[in-house]
Amino acid sequence: MRRLSEFDLQSGGEPAVEAGAAPLSSGRKGFSGVIVAVQAMRQAGGTAGGLDGAEIERRLIEMGFVEDAPVEIVHEGLIGRDPIAIRLADRTVALRRREARAVLVRPKGALLAAE
Amino acid sequence: MGEANLAPTSAAGVGARAPETPTAEARPLRVALAGVPNCGKTALFNALTGARQKVANYAGVTVERKEGVATTPNGRKLATLDLPGTYSLRARSPDEAITRDAVLGRLAGEAAPDVIVCVADATSLRVALRLALELKAAGRPMVLALNMIDIATRQGLEIDVEGLSHDLGVPIVATVATRRRGIDVLLTAVEAAAATSPAEPTWREPSGAELRALHREAERLIKSHVKPPKRPDTWTGRLDSVLLHPVGGLVVLFALLFVMFQAVFLAANPLNDVITAGFNWLAAGIGALLPDGLVKSFVCDALISGVGSVLVFLPQILVLFLFIILLEDVGYMARAAFLMDKIMGGAGLHGRAFIPLLSSHACAIPGIMATRVIDQKRDRLTTILVAPLTTCSARIPVYTLIISAFVPDHKLFGWISEQGLVMLGLYAAGIVSALTVAFVIRKVFWRGASEPFLMELPAYKLPDPLNVARLVWQRGEIFLRRAGTIILSMMVIVWALAKIPLPPAGAKGPAIEYSFAGMLGHALQPLLAPIGFNWQMSVALIPGMAAREVAVGALGTVYAVGGGDDSTGVLGHALATHWSLASALAFLAWYVFAPQCASTLGVVKRETNSWKWPAIMFGYMVTLAYIAAFITYRTAVGLGAG
Numbered sequence: 001m002r003r004l005s006e007f008d009l010q011s012g013g014e015p016a017v018e019a020g021a022a023p024l025s026s027g028r029k030g031f032s033g034v035i036v037a038v039q040a041m042r043q044a045g046g047t048a049g050g051l052d053g054a055e056i057e058r059r060l061i062e063m064g065f066v067e068d069a070p071v072e073i074v075h076e077g078l079i080g081r082d083p084i085a086i087r088l089a090d091r092t093v094a095l096r097r098r099e100a101r102a103v104l105v106r107p108k109g110a111l112l113a114a115e
Numbered sequence: 116m117g118e119a120n121l122a123p124t125s126a127a128g129v130g131a132r133a134p135e136t137p138t139a140e141a142r143p144l145r146v147a148l149a150g151v152p153n154c155g156k157t158a159l160f161n162a163l164t165g166a167r168q169k170v171a172n173y174a175g176v177t178v179e180r181k182e183g184v185a186t187t188p189n190g191r192k193l194a195t196l197d198l199p200g201t202y203s204l205r206a207r208s209p210d211e212a213i214t215r216d217a218v219l220g221r222l223a224g225e226a227a228p229d230v231i232v233c234v235a236d237a238t239s240l241r242v243a244l245r246l247a248l249e250l251k252a253a254g255r256p257m258v259l260a261l262n263m264i265d266i267a268t269r270q271g272l273e274i275d276v277e278g279l280s281h282d283l284g285v286p287i288v289a290t291v292a293t294r295r296r297g298i299d300v301l302l303t304a305v306e307a308a309a310a311t312s313p314a315e316p317t318w319r320e321p322s323g324a325e326l327r328a329l330h331r332e333a334e335r336l337i338k339s340h341v342k343p344p345k346r347p348d349t350w351t352g353r354l355d356s357v358l359l360h361p362v363g364g365l366v367v368l369f370a371l372l373f374v375m376f377q378a379v380f381l382a383a384n385p386l387n388d389v390i391t392a393g394f395n396w397l398a399a400g401i402g403a404l405l406p407d408g409l410v411k412s413f414v415c416d417a418l419i420s421g422v423g424s425v426l427v428f429l430p431q432i433l434v435l436f437l438f439i440i441l442l443e444d445v446g447y448m449a450r451a452a453f454l455m456d457k458i459m460g461g462a463g464l465h466g467r468a469f470i471p472l473l474s475s476h477a478c479a480i481p482g483i484m485a486t487r488v489i490d491q492k493r494d495r496l497t498t499i500l501v502a503p504l505t506t507c508s509a510r511i512p513v514y515t516l517i518i519s520a521f522v523p524d525h526k527l528f529g530w531i532s533e534q535g536l537v538m539l540g541l542y543a544a545g546i547v548s549a550l551t552v553a554f555v556i557r558k559v560f561w562r563g564a565s566e567p568f569l570m571e572l573p574a575y576k577l578p579d580p581l582n583v584a585r586l587v588w589q590r591g592e593i594f595l596r597r598a599g600t601i602i603l604s605m606m607v608i609v610w611a612l613a614k615i616p617l618p619p620a621g622a623k624g625p626a627i628e629y630s631f632a633g634m635l636g637h638a639l640q641p642l643l644a645p646i647g648f649n650w651q652m653s654v655a656l657i658p659g660m661a662a663r664e665v666a667v668g669a670l671g672t673v674y675a676v677g678g679g680d681d682s683t684g685v686l687g688h689a690l691a692t693h694w695s696l697a698s699a700l701a702f703l704a705w706y707v708f709a710p711q712c713a714s715t716l717g718v719v720k721r722e723t724n725s726w727k728w729p730a731i732m733f734g735y736m737v738t739l740a741y742i743a744a745f746i747t748y749r750t751a752v753g754l755g756a757g
Binding site: 063064074076082085094096 | 203205238239240241244246320322323326327329330331351352355359361362364365369448452453454456457458460461466567568569570571572573574
């Protein structure tokens, strides 16, 4: 489970739904993994800009954040390491960590480590 | 042959499509281009239609409607529409709603397209195919344009076009829009597709589960027909490691902005001199042919020098737009939004507001219209309200005039223009005030979270010179049209105000003292005296409401007339002799904030569909302008510049 240490535990207040899964929002630059779930409803008080969770979820899917897609955090902003740029299968998408909370990811190799 | 064909020859037979009965063919096919952002859709539109484009608005809304005519190799005309880019037909913004309604045939005043051309970036097919699947549900005949196929080939990406076309059930044509490759094949495919009959639209707004299903289907298509690239693009990653570096990226961004503003001031100057000399020569030449009097004054002072004094700023506007459009075309703009998101967010703005606000540096009108990319209403309204505070190009004539009259033409370290530095300071004042006002709006009046920042960072590509040139020229043309109509008519009005009524016989003072402009200026002056404005400045503000740059021409007219013996002298020289430094600085401060542009207020009314927002905008900007000019003037007088 050493790979999990890449996560910033400061924002680890949210319960992980699956063993080895954590929100993408807590990843640091260089993190690489696979999307386990996209589910904005789960986040506490987590709607952004009056958009409901289902809307955030649909927008994330439209941008290519779907289950089983490989993700890698390739860039971070200066202030608060926010926003982040994510390398998806064939493209790069930028988003804020607040929205990235809706994307649950499993680090590469974590499944093997857990088994 | 659904059209009623009243030509007598049509009686020969329903199926007859002989060349001598062209009436049924006369109606051009309606073609709509749809695609996700950054797929090269606009480049393809340009390749299809060339210069035959018309830019207008959709009925009732302010979404830009770009239509052009393409001709197939068979000679069939295609009325082609460039729809706003979208990831889905779910329509999260007014632009995307247009795309949805256009392909579904729901748009008021527009028939459904005969053929939809779905434009896909061949190197990034997942989202494109998902959109294509949604578009298929619109029921219209469709052709998929596999654009940027050259880049895909270079990367070693193998696409089984036939298999994909068969599985997707849509004809596919590979294109390279920037090199006009595949265009004729695409046109022929569109013409052929038009012969198939449309189906009933089955599209409805997909749920999250349905979107996932569409995505899985797209994924399946890619798995069976696309081999991943052997040599993926590494340049974008390498460039981004510098350009998106938390510190280095910001340094590069600000260096770029610095170069941009220096270029606006320095590179455009020689061109300005040529234009100035040209118009002086023209005025002198024509003036020599005319007898002295009102007609000569009208032609030389109102028409020629009026237009010339505005036209002279075209080079700067073109240089600025060249930078903005180039950065957009290369793919840097999204990076700028990424870098600025947190900083903009600190002021309560969305990272996407960076692009509208940067565009507002050219003109607030396209900037305000570009806020349509911001989906959330309050984010958008905040951006609209502060957009006119950024230094639009119409302020450049005013700033340039005052700066060149009052700031010495020195170079720091031999190359940094002091005048350029003052200009940079005025730009900075615009940016800081825009961010401050946004902060106050979002933190005081409208508290609450803002729109999610979710934006693709497209792969870098070399700019397409033709595309850039066309877009820069389109902007220049818009400026010229304004210069040609509003500004010229305002110049004539100001000239008339300054000339009529004629002074009584034997009058001692300058003629303008007796004119309407003089009366108006004197009437306003008590209000503006506390901020150091003389009556000539007050006069210039009134026509300056039509467009900021008109104030320059107005000052020219006022001083050319009022100056008496110095009517051919340089306006800057006239100002330097008539104004105190404190007044000049107060005038600059006024122009940083003042809502001196009726067109901006008009566009805000259209964009917000209410007079409430332009009224609020006018009110807060006049207040800020008065306060800023007052403080500037009093401070400068206190320091002995009065």
